[in-house]
Amino acid sequence: xxxxxxxxxxxxxxxxxxxxxxxxxxxxxxxxxxxxxxxxxxxxxxxxxxxxxxxxxxxxxxxxxxxxxxxxxxxxxxxxxxxxxxxxxxxxxxxxxxxxxxxxxxxxxxxxxxxxxxxxxxxxxxxxxxxxxxxxxxxxxxxxxxxxxxxxxxxxxxxxxxxxxxxxxxxxxxxxxxxxxxxxxxxxxxxxxxxxxxxxxxxxxxxxxxxxxxxxxxxxxxxxxxxxxxxxxxxxxxx
Amino acid sequence: xxxxxxxxxxxxxxxxxxxxxxxxxxxxxxxxxxxxxxxxxxxxxxxxxxxxxxxxxxxxxxxxxxxxxxxxxxxxxxxxxxxxxxxxxxxxxxxxxxxxxxxxxxxxxxxxxxxxxxxxxxxxxxxxxxxxxxxxxxxxxxxxxxxxxxxxxxxxxxxxxxxxxxxxxxxxxxxxxxxxxxxxxxxxxxxxxxxxxxxxxxxxxxxxxxxxxxxxxxxxxxxxxxxxxxxxxxxxxxxxxxxxxxxxxxxxxxxxxxxxxxxxxxxxxxxxxxxxxxxxxxxxxxxxxxxxxxxxxxxxxxxxxxxxxxxxxxxxxxxxxxxxxxxxxxxxxxxxxxxxxxxxxxxxxxxxxxxxxxxxxxxxxxxxxxxxxxxxxxxxxxxxxxxxxxxxxxxxxxxxxxxxxx
Numbered sequence: 001x002x003x004x005x006x007x008x009x010x011x012x013x014x015x016x017x018x019x020x021x022x023x024x025x026x027x028x029x030x031x032x033x034x035x036x037x038x039x040x041x042x043x044x045x046x047x048x049x050x051x052x053x054x055x056x057x058x059x060x061x062x063x064x065x066x067x068x069x070x071x072x073x074x075x076x077x078x079x080x081x082x083x084x085x086x087x088x089x090x091x092x093x094x095x096x097x098x099x100x101x102x103x104x105x106x107x108x109x110x111x112x113x114x115x116x117x118x119x120x121x122x123x124x125x126x127x128x129x130x131x132x133x134x135x136x137x138x139x140x141x142x143x144x145x146x147x148x149x150x151x152x153x154x155x156x157x158x159x160x161x162x163x164x165x166x167x168x169x170x171x172x173x174x175x176x177x178x179x180x181x182x183x184x185x186x187x188x189x190x191x192x193x194x195x196x197x198x199x200x201x202x203x204x205x206x207x208x209x210x211x212x213x214x215x216x217x218x219x220x221x222x223x224x225x226x227x228x229x230x231x232x233x234x235x236x237x238x239x
Numbered sequence: 240x241x242x243x244x245x246x247x248x249x250x251x252x253x254x255x256x257x258x259x260x261x262x263x264x265x266x267x268x269x270x271x272x273x274x275x276x277x278x279x280x281x282x283x284x285x286x287x288x289x290x291x292x293x294x295x296x297x298x299x300x301x302x303x304x305x306x307x308x309x310x311x312x313x314x315x316x317x318x319x320x321x322x323x324x325x326x327x328x329x330x331x332x333x334x335x336x337x338x339x340x341x342x343x344x345x346x347x348x349x350x351x352x353x354x355x356x357x358x359x360x361x362x363x364x365x366x367x368x369x370x371x372x373x374x375x376x377x378x379x380x381x382x383x384x385x386x387x388x389x390x391x392x393x394x395x396x397x398x399x400x401x402x403x404x405x406x407x408x409x410x411x412x413x414x415x416x417x418x419x420x421x422x423x424x425x426x427x428x429x430x431x432x433x434x435x436x437x438x439x440x441x442x443x444x445x446x447x448x449x450x451x452x453x454x455x456x457x458x459x460x461x462x463x464x465x466x467x468x469x470x471x472x473x474x475x476x477x478x479x480x481x482x483x484x485x486x487x488x489x490x491x492x493x494x495x496x497x498x499x500x501x502x503x504x505x506x507x508x509x510x511x512x513x514x515x516x517x518x519x520x521x522x523x524x525x526x527x528x529x530x531x532x533x534x535x536x537x538x539x540x541x542x543x544x545x546x547x548x549x550x551x552x553x554x555x556x557x558x559x560x561x562x563x564x565x566x567x568x569x570x571x572x573x574x575x576x577x578x579x580x581x582x583x584x585x586x587x588x589x590x591x592x593x594x595x596x597x598x599x600x601x602x603x604x605x606x607x608x609x610x611x612x613x614x615x616x617x618x619x620x621x622x623x624x625x626x627x628x629x630x631x632x633x634x635x636x637x638x639x640x641x642x643x644x645x
Contacts, residue, residue: 003423068382070404075440079353080363082443085286092444093503093633096346097383097404102634105500111512114498114636115412118348118383118402127401134419138242154367155378190337190425230397231337 003130003188004137008236009056009180010168011212012049014042016161023164027058028107036094036103037071038150038162043100044108046146046166055178056168062113062135062143063101066128068121069159070097072152100148113139125205126228129188132169142170147205165205167212183212184238191231200225200233211236244422244523246643247414247491248481251326253319254582256471256569257292261322266586268568270614272595275569276455276467283359284439289451291437292469292570305389307375310352311470312345312436313389319432319474320394326476326486327394327430333483334427341391341400342417344410344433346574348383348402351438386434390474398426404574406632407537409433410473411577414640415494417477427479433575434472441468441573448504456540456571457598458564459549459610463540469570473578487645489585492625493524499635506544510551512637517555517627520639524625529558531641532617532624533593535584536608537631538564539571540598548629549606556627561593561615562608568597577630581640584626588644591624592616 014023022038023045033041043065051058074095081088096102098116105114113135119127124147132145148164169186203211203226211224224236253261257275258268268275276290298314299321305313320327330339356377357366367377379385383402391400399420403412410433417429445451445468452465477491478484497519499512506513521528534556536548552562565583572579587594593615600612617624628640 003425066401068384069378070383072378076363076367078440078444079357082439083357083359083361083363087443087447089444089447089449092447095444096406096633098406098632098634098636099503101405102503102636105498105635106502109500111498111500113496114405115416115496116404118404119400120382120384120388123384123399123401127399130399130420130425131401131416134416134423134425137423138244138419140242152378154364155376159378188425230399232399 003133005185005187006133006136006169007172007182008167008184008186008212009054009170009182010050010052011183011209012046012166013206013209014045014164032107037074037099039071039148040100040103042148042150042162042164043104043146046148046164047144050144050166050168054168054180056142059108059110060112062141064115064128064132064143064145065101066117066119066124066147067149068118068124069149069152070118071095071099073150076154122229125208126232133188136169136171140171140173142174144168165209182239184236187235189233189235200227202227208234208236244418247418247421247477248484248487249475249489249491250478250484250486251323251476252473252488252582253322254473254579255294255315255318256579257294257469258568260294260296260318266590269583269586269594270590270592272597273568274597284442287442287446288453290455290467292467293437294470308380308385308389310349310380312349312351312386312434315436315472316386316390316434317393319472320390323474323476330428330476330478331395336395336397338398338427339396340398340417340420340426340429341387341396342403342413342429342431343387343390344403344413344574344577345383345386345435346404346406346409347435347438347441349380349385350440351436353377353381354438390430394430396430405636406634407573407576408630408632408636408638409574409577411630411638411640414491415496418491418494421479429477430474431477432472432474433578435470435573435575437468437470450541452540455598456567458538458540458566458596459545459599459603459606461601461603463542463545465541466539467570469572471569471572471579472575473582475578489645490643491640492643493520493641495520495523495639497637501635504633506547506631510547512635513548513551513631514555516637516639520627520641524641526625528556530625531556531627532560533587533626534560534562535580535626535628536562536564537629538566540566546606549608553607559609562610563594563596577638581628581642584628584642585644588624588626591619
């Protein structure tokens with residue numbers, strides 16, 4: 001099985017820094033930014049940065065959002081409040097797993113396809129890409145796959161910091177009148193291809209996007225093969 | 240233009256709701272207009288007056304290897320898988336474990352298990368951060384994806400697996416995911432469905448939003464006051480290649496998905512998203528709208544949602560097929576409602592009836608749709624009747640399915 005090879009036209013990685021401890025996106029008005037969850041800001045930031053330099057529009061691109069724990073900060077806050085006999089309708093409606101894509105659609109006017117997935121941290125990347133490539137291939141439409149976690153205060157250290165990555169896919173058949181730079185081509189295959197020597201590395205979303213962002217050293221194409229759970233494999237061919 | 244997909248055969252299904260925990264009980268309850276809603280009785284939510292659709296039959300215990308993940312959510316999931324052991328075994332033999340995916344819709348996942356770990360007065364973050372007696376961290380049983388991973392493990396499938404969580408359209412969306420991945424050759428079959436459990440988190444949340452009905456909910460009635468929450472789920476086995484299947488329970492013909500981009504909890508007032516999802520499903524099915532003979536409405540029982548949906552149905556299906564809502568029987572199963580109501584739609588098509596919408600009398604005559612509180616049967620024509628099932632979720636994420644009985 002090999003899903004259709006999918007051109008990647010943009011990608012981004014966001015992690016907190018001293019100068020940007022929280023994500024900031026021009027797609028969301030600062031007045032609205034105060035009302036939405038961290039996960040919504042992460043999603044918007046990741047989409048905005050993946051689309052920079054492309055002809056894709058943040059208000060029409062389809063979105064596949066993946067998160068293991070979703071709106072976990074709001075959820076824990078609601079559980080805390082329940083202990084005090086206190087509720088918050090706004091926090092409740094913002095606790096659903098699709099809060100980020102819902103608010104993103106509302107605030108950017110994006111009424112295109114959007115979905116929200118949950119998978120283990122190991123399976124999140126392949127789940128998002130299967131859903132994203134499936135949608136892009138069957139509907140001939142560009143899709144941004146975003147994997148984001150807002151950080152969970154009641155989880156181990158490695159799960160406490162927010163992170164977001166994004167990969168913008170544009171099928172080859174999509175709107176040839178608007179050409180744009182292509183970073184490379186993604187392929188999802190199963191089973192993993194036979195290799196001699198060491199097995200392919202098992203890469204997570206962050207490592208894959210960092211590889212995509214690494215400038216190509218030679219003019220020839222470079223291929224990275226990444227093992228994934230359940231026998232899947234991701235091949236990244238830089239252009 | 241989206242690529243046209245072939246009809247997707249449905250070879251088996253199971254369902255578990257407040258009116259029954261097997262297909263025979265639920266089908267009989269659907270036809271008879273069984274009432275599964277009871278008054279909420281919860282000492283820790285005593286301030287809330289409402290009715291809920293609670294499963295009262297015993298559910299199977301979680302097997303020892305998964306004890307650390309135990310929750311009522313997984314008990315319902317286990318019950319649904321156990322009811323389909325034989326067709327799952329056949330699919331495993333036919334396709335191989337790695338060629339079967341698992342795509343499940345839920346909204347709260349293992350929340351009931353998380354709530355069971357919390358005691359009144361606990362500091363939540365500290366309580367959750369401390370591991371359980373068996374060393375399973377809380378977030379492993381709490382995370383939504385656990386339900387899909389558990390179903391994959393107990394069904395012995397090893398294909399791709401994930402949760403879709405778009406609120407009340409979650410387990411309708413999974414039909415689209417499975418259909419795309421089967422059409423592209425990633426998998427040959429999939430277990431798709433939804434599970435959600437009654438938990439204080441959602442009861443309190445909807446109470447806070449002011450949309451819980453204190454009495455039994457009454458979709459499409461002039462006296463409708465709001466929703467009742469239910470628990471349960473449904474699981475369906477979809478497979479490519481209808482010709483090789485020993486049993487066929489129905490077909491998925493069309494999937495339409497849309498996004499309101501309007502408000503987190505209120506539908507777009509003109510029903511734009513609802514109409515768009517129905518229109519796309521009909522287009523995807525490749526059949527005229529006039530072939531739709533039955534509509535399972537999302538029909539939650541809130542004043543605004545029912546009105547907007549009714550006008551959207553009338554606009555897209557001007558021939559006026561019978562419409563029903565099951566939510567006064569089983570409650571709103573939230574993330575599980577899409578799959579459960581798809582099964583109810585298949586059952587109704589198979590029985591040749593438009594099920595009763597109990598509680599709809601006195602019917603709101605301002606709504607331009609045909610809803611009755613009694614079951615109606617129709618004369619079978621030369622072609623199988625098509626059913627349309629709507630699921631609309633928070634965030635404005637809408638899905639419509641077109642189904643055909645075998």
